[in-house]
Amino acid sequence: MQKTSFWKAGHTPTLFASFFYFDLSFMVWVILGPLAVQIAADIGLTPAQKGLMVATPLLAGALLRIVMGVLVDHLQPKKAGMIGQVVVIGGLTWAWLGNLDTYQSLLSLGLILGVAGAAFAVALPLASRWYPPEHQGTALGIAGAGNSGTAIAALFAPSMAIAFGWQNVFGWCLVPLGVAFIVYMVLAKDAPSAPAPKPLIEYLHILKDKDAWWFMFFYSVTFGGFSGLASSLTIYFHGQYGLSPVMAGYFTAGCVFAGSMVRPLGGRMADRIGGIKTLSIMYIVAAAFLFVASIGLQSEVAAVIVFVGAMLALGTGNGAVFQLVPQRFRKEIGVMTGMVGMAGGIGGFYLASSLGVSKQLTGDYRIGLIIFASLAVVALIGLSSVKTRWRTTWGSAAMTTARI
Numbered sequence: 001m002q003k004t005s006f007w008k009a010g011h012t013p014t015l016f017a018s019f020f021y022f023d024l025s026f027m028v029w030v031i032l033g034p035l036a037v038q039i040a041a042d043i044g045l046t047p048a049q050k051g052l053m054v055a056t057p058l059l060a061g062a063l064l065r066i067v068m069g070v071l072v073d074h075l076q077p078k079k080a081g082m083i084g085q086v087v088v089i090g091g092l093t094w095a096w097l098g099n100l101d102t103y104q105s106l107l108s109l110g111l112i113l114g115v116a117g118a119a120f121a122v123a124l125p126l127a128s129r130w131y132p133p134e135h136q137g138t139a140l141g142i143a144g145a146g147n148s149g150t151a152i153a154a155l156f157a158p159s160m161a162i163a164f165g166w167q168n169v170f171g172w173c174l175v176p177l178g179v180a181f182i183v184y185m186v187l188a189k190d191a192p193s194a195p196a197p198k199p200l201i202e203y204l205h206i207l208k209d210k211d212a213w214w215f216m217f218f219y220s221v222t223f224g225g226f227s228g229l230a231s232s233l234t235i236y237f238h239g240q241y242g243l244s245p246v247m248a249g250y251f252t253a254g255c256v257f258a259g260s261m262v263r264p265l266g267g268r269m270a271d272r273i274g275g276i277k278t279l280s281i282m283y284i285v286a287a288a289f290l291f292v293a294s295i296g297l298q299s300e301v302a303a304v305i306v307f308v309g310a311m312l313a314l315g316t317g318n319g320a321v322f323q324l325v326p327q328r329f330r331k332e333i334g335v336m337t338g339m340v341g342m343a344g345g346i347g348g349f350y351l352a353s354s355l356g357v358s359k360q361l362t363g364d365y366r367i368g369l370i371i372f373a374s375l376a377v378v379a380l381i382g383l384s385s386v387k388t389r390w391r392t393t394w395g396s397a398a399m400t401t402a403r404i
Contacts, residue, residue, distance in 0.1 A: 006138055010130035015142055017188035018123040021081060022146025024180040025119035028088060028173050029057055030150045032110060033231035033352075034157035034252065037238050037245040038166045039106065047239070049103060051356015054231040055349045056110030061117020062345025068121035069338020074197040076190045077126035081119065085181050088116045089174060096171035117345060119146075121338040128326050128333055129191035133400050134271065137323030141267025147315065148260035150230040151253045158234070158249035206332055206339065214386055215325055215336070216343035218279065221379045222317035224347015225286060225372060229311065230256045231352045236365060241300040251304050259311030259318075266319025274403040275324035276387045276395075282317035283380040286310055290373035294366045318344075327400050328390075347375075 032039070033054040040050050071080035091112030100106060127143035128136060160169050206212050233255055237248035270278045289310035297303045321340070329336040351372050358368035395404030 006135050009132055009135050010127075010139060011189060011191070013187040014130055014189050015127050015139060017184050018127040018143040019146050020180050021085070021184045021188070022119050022123035022143060023149040023152075024176050025085075025088065025116040026146055026149030027152045028092065028177065029061055029113055029117040030054070030227070030231045031113065031153050031157055031169070031173065032057060032106070034154045034234045034249050035161055035166045035169060036235050037248065038158070038161045042166070043101065043103060043106070045103065047360040048356045050235055051232070051353045051359070053103070053106050053110060054235070055228075055352035055356075056107050057113040057117055058227055058231060058345050058352060059349035060111045060114020061120075062342040062349060064114050064118035065121040065338040065341040065345060067338075068118040069335040072122055072125050072338070073335055077122050077129075078188050078190050081122040081126065081184060081188070084115050084119055084122060085177070085184065088112070089177055089181070091115065092170045092173055092177070096167065096174070100167055120341040124322065124337045125333050126188060126190070129193060133327060133330075136326040137267030137271035137275065137319060138264065139267070140322040140326070141264035141319040145260055145263045147226065147263055147318070148257060150227070151257035151260055154230070154234060154249045154256055155253035158245040162246065206329070206335060211328055211386075212336065212339065214382065215321065215328070215340050217382065218379055219318070219321045219340045220343040220347030221375050222282070222286075222314050222321055223341075223344030224351055225290070225376070226259050226311060226314040226318060227345065227348030228351025228355070228372075229307065230259075231348065232355050233307065236355065237300060237303070239359065240296075240365070241303070243300060251300065254304060255307040255311050258308045259315030262312050262315040263319040266316035267323050268319070269316065270320040270323035271403065275320045276383060276390065276404060278320040278323075279317055280380060280383055282313045282320060283376045283383070286313035286317065287373045287376035287380070289313065290369055290376065294369035294373065296364055296366060324404065327404060328394050
């Protein structure tokens with residue numbers, strides 16, 4: 001059967017709008033991480049408090065992805081995304097003009113920023129519904145490359161905080177968010193083949209399917225590792241090697257940018273050789289680099305190289321997971337994106353907070369990194385246990401044109 005070329009198979013303006021919306025939403029979702037060094041110095045936060053501060057948006061975004069997934073199926077992706085963007089813009093306006101001088105106020109801001117992290121549950125279904133099975137990995141890889149927004153935050157936020165004050169950074173963020181909102185409203189379009197919405201109770205039925213739990217676990221490792229490191233590496237480079245906030249931000253941006261840009265490659269690779277094979281390789285590579293990072297490398301340059309390797313593997317794995325999810329749950333892609341994305345956010349919350357606790361209790365980050373590397377090994381074992389069943393049931397040639 002002849003396949004339609006990727007650029008003729010879907011709706012390119014919507015794909016671009018999904019990416020741009022996702023990109024800038026992720027920029028503000030993790031903004032507290034690159035600003036954490038300056039914020040902690042002004043307010044006087046402990047390592048554990050810093051870890052929880054940067055982890056709170058990850059947990060809030062994780063839980064809100066379920067809400068956004070339901071809104072996507074009931075209101076359609078475009079309207080759900082519009083609502084989310086308005087809430088984030090309002091929250092950043094409060095953060096800019098308000099009085100953020102306590103730890104509690106920063107945690108409250110983290111909860112609001114979680115709405116930006118929930119953009120994941122909108123952008124991916126918005127793009128996915130336009131593309132056939134054989135192009136899902138590529139389409140969701142491109143849309144999901146909005147992860148690069150985390151690199152933008154790491155690259156610019158620390159220097160802007162020095163120039164204008166860290167609280168005014170929230171005001172500057174409103175400018176690109178406003179542009180993204182206009183682009184989204186003009187270019188994004190809901191696919192005509194959207195499934196009919198279901199009663200809310202039916203969404204819980206998906207949790208009876210063990211494959212849903214497997215996907216949630218797999219993504220909690222790949223995206224959890226990516227987002228947790230994206231939020232924590234500025235603190236890590238500053239605390240471990242004494243780098244200035246700006247230089248630590250540059251190092252973090254390099255690591256995060258690597259993981260963001262390979263997400264489309266991960267989706268493309270999964271389309272070519274299969275999502276299971278791609279994901280298996282990436283778990284091995286990620287675990288190896290995270291174990292190496294845990295030994296506490298003497299040079300910050302060596303640490304950057306190791307974390308870039310880990311982020312490349314995790315970013316590629318993110319693309320591979322979302323090549324598989326639409327094959328198994330195409331009719332439930334909205335709520336499954338929310339649930340799988342929730343698990344990814346919870347994984348990021350765990351990693352970011354555990355690194356702070358590890359630093360406070362032991363004086364270094366070793367235990368947190370070792371545990372997360374071990375989770376990658378457990379995920380590899382789990383994937384090996386289900387791959388035969390997947391390839392002979394919903395992933396068989398008789399059921400889909402995609403490689404599984």
